[in-house]
Amino acid sequence: MWAEDSETKILYVQTHGVTDPGRSATPFFLAASAAAMEFEVMIYFTMYGPSLLRRDVVDKIGPKGDQGQPLRYFIEQATGLGVRLLVCQPSLDLNDLVIEDLIDGVEVIGGAAFNDLAASADAVISF
Amino acid sequence: MPESTTPAADQVLDCIGLACPLPVVKTAQAVKSLASGQVLELLATDAGVEPDMRAWSSRTGNDLLSVTKQGDVFHILIRVK
Numbered sequence: 001m002w003a004e005d006s007e008t009k010i011l012y013v014q015t016h017g018v019t020d021p022g023r024s025a026t027p028f029f030l031a032a033s034a035a036a037m038e039f040e041v042m043i044y045f046t047m048y049g050p051s052l053l054r055r056d057v058v059d060k061i062g063p064k065g066d067q068g069q070p071l072r073y074f075i076e077q078a079t080g081l082g083v084r085l086l087v088c089q090p091s092l093d094l095n096d097l098v099i100e101d102l103i104d105g106v107e108v109i110g111g112a113a114f115n116d117l118a119a120s121a122d123a124v125i126s127f
Numbered sequence: 128m129p130e131s132t133t134p135a136a137d138q139v140l141d142c143i144g145l146a147c148p149l150p151v152v153k154t155a156q157a158v159k160s161l162a163s164g165q166v167l168e169l170l171a172t173d174a175g176v177e178p179d180m181r182a183w184s185s186r187t188g189n190d191l192l193s194v195t196k197q198g199d200v201f202h203i204l205i206r207v208k
Binding site (some may be wrong): 011033035038039 | 149151152154186187
């Protein structure tokens, strides 16, 4: 799934969800910085992570609650630079979600694809 | 006549008051609109902007010409690769 010509590849893993807004935005910050450095970047949302991508949530929560920008702003900063967002089916099930509940552009992968991405990344950073 | 060490900027990018990662993100976007050899001047107040822009420059191959601080504002000159 990585482009073959990308020199540096970073895979972020987000396990926290809507119940912990303070942990919601940093993976997007770091991913946007990495993409700005011309790295190839993906964020894999597992465990409670997929709940952050709900289309009915991204405008309502942010890292500082009602202050500051909503999560959608940080997500679009990252995706606008080419960061790809990934989820897996069991994590959707865990959060009682279907892919249509999430914002557009999220890709569904499985455990094998995740492990392949991780094994071929230059860094895997988990939150 | 001595050669100037601080070339005039072709574009100024004002990131004063913006926090990480915005100065890096906006710089990356701004250089795409400039031609090779042109100079971008980034103005920023984020305390971590100097190491950030050094890392960004070395990774992307753009040339960080100078970093100066006037008051709270960092002035960072970058020549586009």
